[in-house]
Amino acid sequence: MKKNLLIVLIILVCGTTACISGQKKDEKMDKETMLKIETTLGTIRVKLYNETPQHRDNFIKLAKNDTYKGTLFHRVIKDFMVQAGDPDSKNAPKGKMLGSGDVGYTIPAEFVYPQYFHKKGALSAARQGDETNPKKASSGCQFYIVTGKVYNDSTLLSMEQQKNQNKLTTIFNALAQKHMKEIYKMRKANDEEGLYALQDTLLAEAEAEAAKQPDFHFTPEQIKAYTTVGGTPHLDNEYTVFGEVVEGMDIVDKIQGVKTDRSDRPEEDVKIIKVEVE
Known part of the structure; x- marks a missing residue:
């Protein structure tokens, strides 16, 4: 065990240069926001959780200003999830790599776990990996809907x-990670005893x-x-779940069933026509 942990120290150095219970809510807050995501394969209806207010309000804002209009479901993996919301996917030519587009900001993680988790139909925020995003902040626009498996x-x-x-x-x-400078100095000095x-x-x-x-x-x-129903349990408490599908899961299943290329992008575009707040 100690030897393995020492190896971890060395790898870390090398890689461096790389629910509101019991509180009374008002009626307005109790009411969850509903939206319709109209796609070229059909309409998906979702609700947004009040317990994730920053994600809720941001999604509503983007829906109202038509940020999602014309964007694609650019990453589709069967028995896992369907992802959308990349602004760069609008009118993207065939074969273009997608998934890096953003709106210039991120949203702090809002984990409401285990109340909300990655069951099938969960609406969740995409994000950059832990290496560059240790606080697990969400993308300001990209989202995914869980399909998963049983x-x-x-x-x-x-x-x-x-x-x-x-x-x-x-x-x-x-x-x-908090001792990286110290570890680096000992590594540089070949101070194995100190390590x-x-x-x-x-x-x-x-x-x-x-x-x-x-x-x-x-x-x-x-x-x-x-x-x-299934889901993706390994994503729990790692990505913010801020809503869920209430109607149109058959459309989500239809999207996950389309043929994709090596980058998991559908060969025939699946487009968001509009997202509308009800």
């Missing part, structure tokens, strides 16, 4: 066990922190959803 109980149990096994390493990595000493210190801190955290378990609601 899991059995034993697979979910294995995922729980894996998450708990990875907890110590995750905490250790976070601590190591081992720091590793032991960080490992003790990580073990103490891990002991404070309860083991991970899926909630009964997650287990029911993931073993019946």
Whole structure:
């Protein structure tokens, strides 16, 4: 274990140069916003959660100013999700790589977990990876709708066990990131003894922190959803879920079934005609 963690320290250095419970809400806040996403394959109706207000208000704003009009579902992966909202996808020629377009800002993560999770039909915000986006801020415009797949109980149990096994390493990595300058100096000086000493210190801190955290378990609601309608449980608490499909999941399934190229872009464009607030 110690040897493996030392390797992590070295890799980190090398890679561097790389629910409101019990509160009374007013009637207006209780009412969830509904929108229609009209596409060339049919209409999808979604609701936005009030518990993710920044994502809700941003999506409404973009719908009202026609940001999504003419954009494509540019990334479609069967049994996973369909992604849209890239402004650069408007009138994009065949074969053009898409997915990097934005509106010049990001939105802070609004995880309401485990209340909202990646069940089939979840409306979630896309984002850049953890390497450049450690706070998991959402794209200002790109979103995806989960299609996922159905899991059995034993697979979910294995995922729980894996998450708990990875907890110590995750905490250790976070601590190591805070000591990058120190680690880099010791690496440069070939100070293996110093690296081992720091590793032991960080490992003790990580073990103490891990002991404070309860083991991970899926909630009964997650287990029911993931073993019946399906979803993408490995995305939970990593990407903001800010709404869900209430009508037109058959259209989402139709979109995920289209033929795609090597970049997961549909060979025949699936376009958003408009997004309308009801």
